[in-house]
Each structure stands twice: as structure tokens, then as C-alpha cells.
Amino acid sequence: MTDEPLLRVSALSKFYGSRVGCENISFDLWPGEMLAVVGESGSGKTTLLNCLSTRLLPSSGTASYRMRDGQWRELYRMSEAERRFLMRTDWGFVHQNPADGLRMTVSAGANVGERLMAVGDRHYGRIRATAVDWLSRVEIDEDRIDDEPRAFSGGMRQRLQIARNLVTGPRLVFMDEPTGGLDVSVQARLLDLLRGLVTDLGLAAIVVTHDLAVARLLSQRMMVMKDGRVVESGLTDRVLDDPRAPYTQLLVSSILQV
Amino acid sequence: MPTPLVVSDVAKSFTMHLRDGVTLPVVAAVSFSIRAGECAVLGGPSGAGKSSILKMLYGNYAVDEGQIIIQHEGGLIDLASASPRTVLAVRRHTIGYVSQFLRTVPRVSALDVVAEPLVERGEDREGAREKARTLLAQLNLPEKLWALPPATFSGGEQQRVNIARGFITEHPILLLDEPTASLDAKNRDVVVDLIAAKKAAGVALLGIFHDLDVRDAVADRVIDVTAFAAGKIAA
Numbered sequence: 001m002t003d004e005p006l007l008r009v010s011a012l013s014k015f016y017g018s019r020v021g022c023e024n025i026s027f028d029l030w031p032g033e034m035l036a037v038v039g040e041s042g043s044g045k046t047t048l049l050n051c052l053s054t055r056l057l058p059s060s061g062t063a064s065y066r067m068r069d070g071q072w073r074e075l076y077r078m079s080e081a082e083r084r085f086l087m088r089t090d091w092g093f094v095h096q097n098p099a100d101g102l103r104m105t106v107s108a109g110a111n112v113g114e115r116l117m118a119v120g121d122r123h124y125g126r127i128r129a130t131a132v133d134w135l136s137r138v139e140i141d142e143d144r145i146d147d148e149p150r151a152f153s154g155g156m157r158q159r160l161q162i163a164r165n166l167v168t169g170p171r172l173v174f175m176d177e178p179t180g181g182l183d184v185s186v187q188a189r190l191l192d193l194l195r196g197l198v199t200d201l202g203l204a205a206i207v208v209t210h211d212l213a214v215a216r217l218l219s220q221r222m223m224v225m226k227d228g229r230v231v232e233s234g235l236t237d238r239v240l241d242d243p244r245a246p247y248t249q250l251l252v253s254s255i256l257q258v
Numbered sequence: 259m260p261t262p263l264v265v266s267d268v269a270k271s272f273t274m275h276l277r278d279g280v281t282l283p284v285v286a287a288v289s290f291s292i293r294a295g296e297c298a299v300l301g302g303p304s305g306a307g308k309s310s311i312l313k314m315l316y317g318n319y320a321v322d323e324g325q326i327i328i329q330h331e332g333g334l335i336d337l338a339s340a341s342p343r344t345v346l347a348v349r350r351h352t353i354g355y356v357s358q359f360l361r362t363v364p365r366v367s368a369l370d371v372v373a374e375p376l377v378e379r380g381e382d383r384e385g386a387r388e389k390a391r392t393l394l395a396q397l398n399l400p401e402k403l404w405a406l407p408p409a410t411f412s413g414g415e416q417q418r419v420n421i422a423r424g425f426i427t428e429h430p431i432l433l434l435d436e437p438t439a440s441l442d443a444k445n446r447d448v449v450v451d452l453i454a455a456k457k458a459a460g461v462a463l464l465g466i467f468h469d470l471d472v473r474d475a476v477a478d479r480v481i482d483v484t485a486f487a488a489g490k491i492a493a
Binding site: 030033188189191192195199217220221234235237238241242244245246249250253 | 272273274275276313317318319320342343345346363364365366377378
């Protein structure tokens with residue numbers, strides 16, 4: 001347990017012209033912590049995720065990240081090349097649609113190996129062995145290593161995308177609706193897998209989801225967004241079991257009981 | 259005798275924004291303390307706020323007013339105003355909780371559900387599983403169930419998994435929300451023994467027991483929750 005956060009976000013805002021994307025968002029994220037950002041479509045949660053992962057630049061506010069050498073760096077003051085390097089090595093981004101995070105026309109093994117080559121590994125045998133290991137960790141049979149993800153089911157593609165992101169041993173992973181569009185049974189398997197990997201690797205993650213059950217299962221802390229603002233935040237089970245803000249109460253009361 | 263838990267002047271109400279903002283007071287001026295090695299029981303009829311008090315003590319419900327002072331990692335902290343991160347640390351190391359119902363995670367075996375709190379505290383997985391086996395055997399959960407996810411278990415079986423999960427750690431404070439509600443007599447006796455062992459080990463216990471036999475067997479004293487009825491203060 002370190003006493004320093006990994007990411008510090010302060011008064012982050014993003015405007016599209018006069019329209020609010022997200023406004024005045026502040027929080028700290030510690031190593032090993034899973035933060036869920038929930039809210040309905042258009043609440044600004046994906047805008048926030050894209051700002052944090054520097055895929056989008058905010059209109060104002062700061063986000064600082066503690067690098068592996070312990071130095072704090074302000075994300076939006078880094079050069080494009082530095083940010084890309086961070087994205088390739090220390091961070092991961094799991095997209096809702098695996099096709100956005102995978103290269104669909106190269107093999108599964110290459111999808112995983114490519115990230116390793118990006119961090120400087122050039123030894124073919126070692127890259128392949130690591131790829132095999134990671135495919136098995138996400139429960140993809142070794143004999144599928146030379147297949148292209150085009151030939152995979154949705155659930156398998158998503159697991160492959162996770163392997164591709166985690167193979168470099170990132171410290172921070174962004175996830176945008178990681179279980180969206182999957183069958184319920186496939187979702188459960190993926191959630192369990194994610195939980196296990198995150199605990200074993202001790203990484204921090206920010207998960208955007210509109211599914212409160214996913215948030216409950218994966219995260220320890222939660223932020224509820226509406227119209228670009230955080231309306232409530234706190235411990236995940238506290239927010240869900242004792243929602244205080246009107247909007248959170250509406251969300252929680254709208255869950256269908258099975 | 260050390261007092262690891264002191265509750266003072268705690269109040270709780272629910273504001274229902276979907277019902278025109280009507281406020282439901284639950285409890286007010288809740289004050290008591292629990293000594294190490296003592297088992298106190300919250301008494302009072304359904305709806306008096308027993309579970310709400312327990313949930314506030316675990317950080318699961320927010321606290322409107324007052325303080326919940328606990329001994330945590332050699333210092334004192336106020337759980338009522340603690341950050342989420344502190345609450346998580348308190349749950350990992352200081353306060354254990356046996357809820358009424360098991361919240362299961364798909365695909366995780368009963369054995370690992372029980373072992374998980376120890377693994378979270380940094381114990382190695384095999385050692386944690388060994389302790390989990392001992393507890394599940396003690397609670398008479400058939401061994402053929404250990405490797406299965408508890409989602410399909412009966413109520414009594416799930417509750418025993420839940421109890422094992424709550425009792426496996428050495429938390430100095432343990433909260434029990436009707437841990438024996440769906441158990442048969444034999445397993446109720448096992449839980450009574452487990453509670454006695456915790457008391458002997460110096461754990462401070464606070465519980466809700468509707469079963470009078472169990473209550474009489476474990477309780478050192480009863481805290482009457484109706485004394486904290488929220489209406490009383492205003493009247």
C-alpha cells in the first residue's frame with residue numbers, strides 16, 4: 001500500500017462550444033483501486049474517460065500522473081510523443097467495441113505481441129511465449145493463437161482486447177463499457193476474469209458503465225454523473241445501498257430485479 | 259478493558275427524493291460502546307433501525323450526524339466522516355461483517371469466497387484456502403459444494419458460506435446481522451461456539467439475533483434500539 005495516489009484530477013472540464021461535456025471533475029485514484037463512473041448516455045462519462053486518457057484535451061483543469069520513477073507529471077503538458085508512450089506502456093484502454101482496440105486482420109498472438117514489441121521486446125520466442133501465457137489467462141485456447149480476431153466471438157474478442165492491454169503490465173487501465181453488447185453469461189465470465197486480473201496485478205482502473213451491477217461487482221468507489229457533473233460519489237456499496245442524490249435514487253430504483 | 263468501538267450521538271434519516279423529498283427519520287442520538295471480548299446485541303422490533311445502525315458501523319450507510327470512533331491500526335478514527343479509502347482499509351483490517359444474505363460473484367467457488375478476505379489482507383492463497391476448509395468443515399457444509407459457486411446453494415448453505423467468510427479473519431470488531439436466521443439447530447450451535455471463541459480472543463462483537471436461544475447464549479448485554487427512536491428526540 002502506497003500512501004500516494006497514482007492519478008490526481010482537479011477541476012477538469014470539457015466544453016464542446018457552449019455545450020458541456022463534463023464540468024469541474026476532481027478526484028484522486030490510488031494504486032489497486034477500481035473507480036466506476038456511472039450515468040446514462042450523454043452524462044459525460046465517456047468524455048471524462050477520453051480526457052483522462054488524453055485521447056481528448058480538456059478545456060480547463062489539470063490531471064497529474066505519478067510515473068514509474070515517482071515523478072509527478074501533468075498529463076496535458078506532456079508532449080504528444082510522451083503521451084503516446086505512456087498509452088503504449090503504462091496504460092491500457094479497453095474499448096466497448098473490441099474492433100476499436102484490436103487489429104482485426106492480424107493474428108491473436110500478434111495483437112498481444114505487438115504491445116510487447118512497442119515496449120522494446122524483440123525476442124520472437126519470448127514474445128510468443130508471453131502471448132500464449134496471456135491468451136490462457138484470458139481463457140483463449142493456445143491453438144487459436146494464429147487466428148485473426150475476425151474469427152472470434154464477441155466475448156473472445158473482448159478477452160483478447162484485455163490480454164492485449166494487460167500484457168505490458170500497465171498500472172492504469174481505462175475501460176469504456178467493457179461488458180456492453182455481450183450476452184449475460186459471457187458478461188459474467190468477463191467480469192470474473194477482470195476482477196481476478198485486477199486483484200492479482202494490483203492495477204488501478206477507471207471503468208465507465210451504465211450498468212450498476214457491473215459497477216458493484218468491479219469497483220470499490222463510484223462517481224455518478226449527470227449532465228456532465230458528478231452528482232454523487234463515494235464507496236460503491238454506500239452509493240448503491242444508501243443513495244443520497246435525487247438522480248442516484250432514480251438510477252438505483254430503476255434497476256430491474258431478477 | 260480496551261474499547262475498540264464508541265458510537266456517540268449518531269443520527270440517520272432517509273430523504274426520498276422520488277417521493278417529493280419526504281424524510282424518514284430512522285434513529286437519533288445513538289450512543290453506546292463495545293468493549294473487547296464482549297458481545298452486545300441490538301434489540302427492538304423490526305423497523306426500529308437495528309440493521310441501519312449495523313450498516314452505518316460498516317460504512318455501508320452514510321451517517322447524518324454524530325461520530326463512530328474506532329481503534330484502527332493503532333490510532334483512533336471517526337468512521338462517520340472517513341474517506342472511502344479509509345473505510346476500505348477499516349473493512350480490510352478492523353471491522354468484519356456477516357450480512358444477512360450472501361452477495362455472490364459468478365464463477366467464484368465457495369472456498370474462494372470464504373478465503374478472499376484473508377487474501378485481501380495479503381495472506382497467500384493456499385494458506386487462506388486451508389483455513390477456509392477448516393471453517394466450512396466446522397460449519398458442516400458438504401465438501402462436494404466447496405468447489406462450486408454458492409449462487410445455487412440453499413439459503414442455509416449460503417449463510418454458512420457467509421459466516422465462514424466473516425469469521426475467517428482476525429478483525430478486532432465483528433458485526434453480525436442475523437447470522438443464524440436460516441440455520442438448523444446443529445449449525446446454530448456451531449455459530450454460538452464460533453462467537454464464544456471470538457469473545458475469548460478479545461474481539462468486540464455487535465449483532466442482531468431474532469433467535470432468542472442464540473441471543474441468550476451469546477449476549478453479554480442487549481442494547482435497546484427503541485431508545486434511539488428518531489421521533490423521541492423531537493417529542
